[in-house]
Amino acid sequence: MSAPSEPKSGAGLSDYLAAERTLLAWIRTGLTLMGFGFVVARFGLFLQQLRAVQGVPLVPGYGLSLWFGVALIGASVMVNLLAGRHHVHVVRAINPGQNGQQHSSILAVSLALFIGMVGLAMAVYLVSAGGPAYLQSEYKMESSMTLGRDSAIIDVSSNHSVDETVQRLKNILESKGIALFALIDHSGEAEKIGMKMPPTKLLIFGSPKAGTPLMLATPSIAIDLPLKTLVWQDTHGKVWLSYNSPEYLIKRHGLPENLLPTLAAVKMLAAGAGE
Numbered sequence: 482m483s484a485p486s487e488p489k490s491g492a493g494l495s496d497y498l499a500a501e502r503t504l505l506a507w508i509r510t511g512l513t514l515m516g517f518g519f520v521v522a523r524f525g526l527f528l529q530q531l532r533a534v535q536g537v538p539l540v541p542g543y544g545l546s547l548w549f550g551v552a553l554i555g556a557s558v559m560v561n562l563l564a565g566r567h568h569v570h571v572v573r574a575i576n577p578g579q580n581g582q583q584h585s586s587i588l589a590v591s592l593a594l595f596i597g598m599v600g601l602a603m604a605v606y607l608v609s610a611g612g613p614a615y616l617q618s619e620y621k622m623e624s625s626m627t628l629g630r631d632s633a634i635i636d637v638s639s640n641h642s643v644d645e646t647v648q649r650l651k652n653i654l655e656s657k658g659i660a661l662f663a664l665i666d667h668s669g670e671a672e673k674i675g676m677k678m679p680p681t682k683l684l685i686f687g688s689p690k691a692g693t694p695l696m697l698a699t700p701s702i703a704i705d706l707p708l709k710t711l712v713w714q715d716t717h718g719k720v721w722l723s724y725n726s727p728e729y730l731i732k733r734h735g736l737p738e739n740l741l742p743t744l745a746a747v748k749m750l751a752a753g754a755g756e
Contacts, residue, residue, distance in 0.1 A: 511593070522546060554607070568590060643682060667681040699736050708724070708744070724748075
C-alpha cells in the first residue's frame with residue numbers, strides 16, 4: 482500500500498517577488514513608450530518652430546508625428562493595464578484556491594493602473610490641444626505680434642493674399658483721393674538677385690493737404706512722411722498690414738495732440754484693406 486502523498490506546499494516568497502519584478506519591468510516599459518510617444522507627438526511642432534526661426538515657410542499641419550506619438554502612448558496604456566491584470570492572474574495561478582489579491586502587490590498594480598490613466602489623459606490632451614487646430618488658432622490672431630517689437634509698429638491681420646490686400650488698399654486710397662507715391666515690391670527685387678522671401682510690398686502714400694500742417698508744426702515729422710503701410714506674409718502664410726503707430730509718431734516728434742486724427746487715418750485704411 483503506497484504512502485499518502487504530501488499536500489502541495491504553496492508558492493514561496495521568491496515566486497511572488499519574481500512576479501512583482503516582472504510587473505515592475507512592464508511598468509518601466511510602459512513609461513518608456515509614453516515618454517517616447519510624447520516626444521514623437523511634439524516632434525512635428527518642433528520642426529515647425531525650427532522652420533520659423535530659419536525663416537522658411539511652414540507646411541500646414543504635422544499630423545503624422547502627432548498620430549504616431551498618440552499611438553505609442555496608447556500602446557503604453559495597454560501595456561500598463563494588461564500588465565496589472567496579468568500580474569493578478571499569475572499570482573492566482575501559482576497559488577490556486579487563494580485570492581490572488583492577497584499576495585499580489587497592491588501598490589504595484591495600483592501604480593500600473595494610475596500610469597495607464599495618465600497615459601490615456603495625455604493622449605486625449607495631445608489630440609484635442611496639440612493638433613493642427615492649435616496651429617490654425619495661431620493663424621487667426623488679430624492682436625499685434627510680439628516678435629521683439631515695441632508698440633511703435635502695429636500689425637493688423639488680412640483675410641486676403643498680399644496682392645489682393647495691396648489692390649484693396651490702392652482702391653481705398655483712390656476712392657479717398659489720397660495719392661500713392663510709390664509701391665515697392667521688396668520680394669520681387671529679392672527674386673531678381675536670386676533670393677527668396679515671402680511676398681512683401683511697401684506702399685507710400687499721403688496728401689499734401691494733410692501732411693503739410695504736420696510738417697509746419699514739427700518739421701522732423703517729414704522723416705516719417707509720407708505715411709507707409711507694409712503688406713507682408715509671415716512664415717505661417719498669414720498676411721499682415723504693418724504701419725507706424727500714430728501715437729508713437731506724435732510722441733516721437735512732439736506733435737500737438739490735436740493733430741493725432743490726421744495720422745490716425747492710417748488705421749482705418751489698413752483695417753479696410755484687410756477685412
